[in-house]
Amino acid sequence: MTDLAPVLAAADAALPQSLDRLFELLKIPSISTDPAYKADCRKAAEWLVAALHEIGFTASLRDTPGHPMVVAHHEGASADCPHALFYGHYDVQPVDPLPLWESDPFIPSIKEIAPGRKVITGRGTSDDKGQLMTFVEACRAYKAVHGTLPVRITILFEGEEESGSPSLKPFLEANREELSCDFALVCDTGMWDAKTPAIAATLRGLVGEEIIITAADRDLHSGLFGGAAANPIHVLSQILGRLHDENGRVTLPGFYDGVEETPENIKASWEKLAESADRYLKDVGLSIPAGEKGRSVLELTWARPTAEVNGIIGGYTGDGFKTVIAAQASAKVSFRLVGQQDPQAIRESFRAFVRSQIPADCSVEFKEHGASPAIQLPYDSPVLTKAKTALSDEWPNAAVVIGMGGSIPIVGDFQTMLGMDSLMTGFALVDDRIHSPNEKYDLMSFQKGIRSWVRILDALSC
């Protein structure tokens, strides 16, 4: 730990210059998906190389078959310091429909949208230029006060995140040694609310399966055959109906192998978020958490595995009625995984479960639709603990450790290709309109984001 107060003061004092630099980057229309902006993407990468070089990083632009990567290294105060990989992306989404923008998406400005609430407007302010610059500016402030950084840092800025990251895996593969660090810091997520910072520690895994049950070799008339011919919709319904017990638990043998209970202190922190979690269900017309009984909405969606039927079809489904006994019925089923659940073991258990319930007269075919394990930054990881305290010191409310529903492929890649856990935190707000017209980033997110990273870097120092 170093002397923190002067760094925070320096960051605050330099805010006008930090904003000037952010605006320079925001003015570059680095839309990765549109070939017309290829040169702009390169220009944004070059701008970042220069900015990092200016604060003592050995920074370079690395060409790929698509847009270039920016890779930078800083040795930190000592070789004994922990080594962090910071990830962000400099590319942005397209801006159409342009007429809906209240001001030019690539001429950023600061607007007061409510008394005392100022925001930075423009494409990329929140996703992800404003966010990655909180980290760069934190490093700058630290360097300005202490002459070095408290941890060793490798930076990876990608320019294809908004267009599917086609170059990312090959790049990680080719630069495995250079990019492997003790852990990763990923700044592409948001706050729980304007007062409550959040660290995303878990991403659920996914196993997708399709099952097709066949009975007779043709559709049959239910008058002539009803009662004597096997009905594959019955077989399918019965199997799917047995996937959960009366308490909402998944009944597959071994399904919960590798699932650990969430620590009490984490669950307690989620209880404080309960009201907004309830609103989450109410917003879609629901009110009662389904799934495993006795667990909150947040625990169910962040920390518990699921089996969900995503689609089902069989027989006559048009208007009116047809007294048919279908030859086939099929369903698409997905499993969300947590902890150490093994995707292949889950798939095999499901298939065995289904096969064991197929009558002798019927057959079943399975189709595989992907498999990925869960990502879990251990709740007791020192990185998590330190970052949480640092964030809690900065913001009005203590930081919460949350889970993520949507996938963040880079986190899985860091895990599987580089063996690194990722700490995901960021300062975006739910009303930032990312990917939409009038994207914004609160000035508070930017300023306190910089201060948050100063605190986290300090907390992670050796």
Next chain:
Amino acid sequence: MTDLAPVLAAADAALPQSLDRLFELLKIPSISTDPAYKADCRKAAEWLVAALHEIGFTASLRDTPGHPMVVAHHEGASADCPHALFYGHYDVQPVDPLPLWESDPFIPSIKEIAPGRKVITGRGTSDDKGQLMTFVEACRAYKAVHGTLPVRITILFEGEEESGSPSLKPFLEANREELSCDFALVCDTGMWDAKTPAIAATLRGLVGEEIIITAADRDLHSGLFGGAAANPIHVLSQILGRLHDENGRVTLPGFYDGVEETPENIKASWEKLAESADRYLKDVGLSIPAGEKGRSVLELTWARPTAEVNGIIGGYTGDGFKTVIAAQASAKVSFRLVGQQDPQAIRESFRAFVRSQIPADCSVEFKEHGASPAIQLPYDSPVLTKAKTALSDEWPNAAVVIGMGGSIPIVGDFQTMLGMDSLMTGFALVDDRIHSPNEKYDLMSFQKGIRSWVRILDALSC
């Protein structure tokens, strides 16, 4: 009972003339669905009026908004005799594709299709002119020998059976008194096989229901909501999966009210048909009777009620995979009814069963798709018993009492509008190609069909 042998002998002796008369009727192209043949339909009706008049019926042509009905009465030997309504139809199916006919559909002929096996070819030979003429010629033979008929007979020949019978119900309604008899004889069905005559005594009823289960007010992402949001496919699967118990019995409360066990002698007669019943399943790629355990294919399809899901749909059902939690899932469910099961009671029981399993967060909507009770000629009905013995005396194998899968609306109308049970028997064979090119009727069907009706009329006499 009268002296039977001379009547049978007279029928056999008159076979050439019987065939001449049949051919006259077959030559009239009475295609009811095609307005071009409107006059031919009338001509066929007029021909029948004349034929019936010739053998002592008071016969008349009755106009309808469509094709005319033929109604005829014969007083029989005495006012104490039972009174039977005989039903057949004189209209036929269209003949296209004409090039597939081996000879003109309206120039009937007799062909030997295998050593000793002669058939009458032409449209309407089997469906239904050949069949109805077996009855008319039986009456003619009886009259020729005894001067009268052993029972009172009302005949109803329809000319719209192949085009949906639009005039039938209004005609029954308007002539309720004239057409109400002790029972009906319907000759529009077939033999079990070439040696085994069949009486269809039962038609299963039908209740159609559609259920639509709604959870959230929109489709949800299964990553963000999976485990917390109610999944209507799960709710639907569980409900449908509980419709049958482990023995294949329907679990709806009160479902089996009004269902009686089939008499042992009937079941025993079905066991003799077991081999062809097994083939019935094998022909469609199945081998094991589904539904209620411990019952044969024939009992299951003829004498037991069912619940069948005819269609199910929900969520994503296209190619590939989509991790969605659907807002809605729906199914079409039908119930085949037997005995005295009450269609409305079944519908209400099903709806209560479904509603009791709908979670508080979900809602269910029901749509009604028709309801009709089962038709059952009591197995111990004297008409059935007598006809069975009569048929058994005529054919190599004893007659079997069977059920019907496909519906025969006239039988339901006779039951509900005129309060009459129907005895359904006929001499068509499964290879008669009704509704198709090269329709035929075995000469044996015609000759022994006439003899069968002679025996049945005799058996029914007072």
